[in-house]
Amino acid sequence: MSILVVGSIGIDDVKTPFDERKAILGGSASYASVAASFFAPVRLVGVVGDDFPKKFRQVWADRDIDLDGLQTQKGETFRWSGEYSYDFNSRKTLSIALNVFEHFQPKLPDSYRGTPFVMLGNIAPKLQAHVLDQMEKPKFVMADTMDLWIETAKSDLLELLKRVDALCLNDSEARELTRETSLIKAGQRIMDLGPRYVIIKKGEHGALLFSRNEFFTAPAYPLEDIHDPTGAGDSFAGGIVGYLAGQPKIDFTALKKAIVYGSVVASFTVEASSLDRLCQLKQADIEERYQSIKVMSYFDDVNF
């Protein structure tokens, strides 16, 4: 089944301890849509300026991503520039220019309204809600968010949470949103706010998945070297919803596998800048890494 991905689309300058890349394709929707495209047909909703390079558009076209929902507006594309610390544990935004993104109003083509799976990539919760307003009863909706919205648009975010099946956020955001130190408690508290499933990302330490009655602790794929972590979280989320869109049944078992597939796609993303590694990726590469995560995290026979 198809998946609708909405989020930011940007042109990034990224400095890491090992590399400096200018004017590369970035943004939550860029990563999430390509990640999801390995598993299901994707429809992209976003906005770019009239300066947006044709080669970036080609990245999506090569993945057969439907671009009917991509608006091109007069002006410049959203720009972001950031720098990572020597150990990749922190990131500093050097500059940001919203440009055409400042007045972005996601507008869905009629053909998108019935899309069964929805990935609300990291943008203002009000815009995420505006997408849902235009949709006919989707089967599964996941939202990503960030500290900025918890701090500046908390009531919008709380409204949105009542309308999503799953929320995906990182550990510090989960703590900030709930004021709970324990991630186990934080995950449970977030379910009280609406989502049936909560996914807490822990970077190199994997992720936690919560539902009312079940719990899953997902390992991360062990990488010796990280080239550029930008887009890891967006690829993770895109991979999750993409995988689910290809499944006959959405339950905890499917969610668990989806999270591992999401981790796998994210592990490839960070091996290069921008979408460079994802553009080279084959289905077999994903499958191989998925199987190897299994080998690296199982410790005994299965006899539940």
Add this chain to the structure above:
Amino acid sequence: MSILVVGSIGIDDVKTPFDERKAILGGSASYASVAASFFAPVRLVGVVGDDFPKKFRQVWADRDIDLDGLQTQKGETFRWSGEYSYDFNSRKTLSIALNVFEHFQPKLPDSYRGTPFVMLGNIAPKLQAHVLDQMEKPKFVMADTMDLWIETAKSDLLELLKRVDALCLNDSEARELTRETSLIKAGQRIMDLGPRYVIIKKGEHGALLFSRNEFFTAPAYPLEDIHDPTGAGDSFAGGIVGYLAGQPKIDFTALKKAIVYGSVVASFTVEASSLDRLCQLKQADIEERYQSIKVMSYFDDVNF
């Protein structure tokens, strides 16, 4: 088979955000020996002062731990006092008095020399080596260590590493010892220093196990509340070697299970102060939590 546990034995004052306990049993050997005793017969090597309470000695006696290697010396027992930050992420030592521990020389009773399994709990690497000097070819030796020895006794530690099968240390210590940011690289670098197996502890994020050709990422048991983290690492290490001592074959498969059992025992330790929870623990509690970690970390059928 039997396991010899050596390490510190102390009387602790511990302050946590929720509790303050004075004059409780502590020390690396105290926790490691009791943790190991759930899996195999334990022989304890350590030193206490003549002020050491009888009730603490009884804790080990109740677990059938052999105390022939426990020296009682004139003077006071080692004392430590510490305080945890509100989220348990950092710990401050408020005071320390080595007392009889200052001139501790582990001396093995003749009956201990042939012990096949050895857990060198966290004490100066020179003392850990001195224990090995007195032993006849043990089958498996694991050492724990800490930042203090990496900083003040690095050459002793490097000498010791050539003589152990496994080293157990936490993530920041692994980074400090190897000067590698990536834990995956750090684990591999430590194997170059001698140990066939390296175990990197990541607290609430679980642990990593390395051998030359295999890798295992172990989840931690998810706890809603931590009461007192003191002794978690020692219980983990004691549980690991204890479990191994009960196995017919020591290989990567056994090590993986051992690490999960070690995590389980540590998860009980932190639910109460001192050894309070471990003293109440039943074999069935351990087995139940081991099985539930499996349920919480497996995500697909086994078809390697």
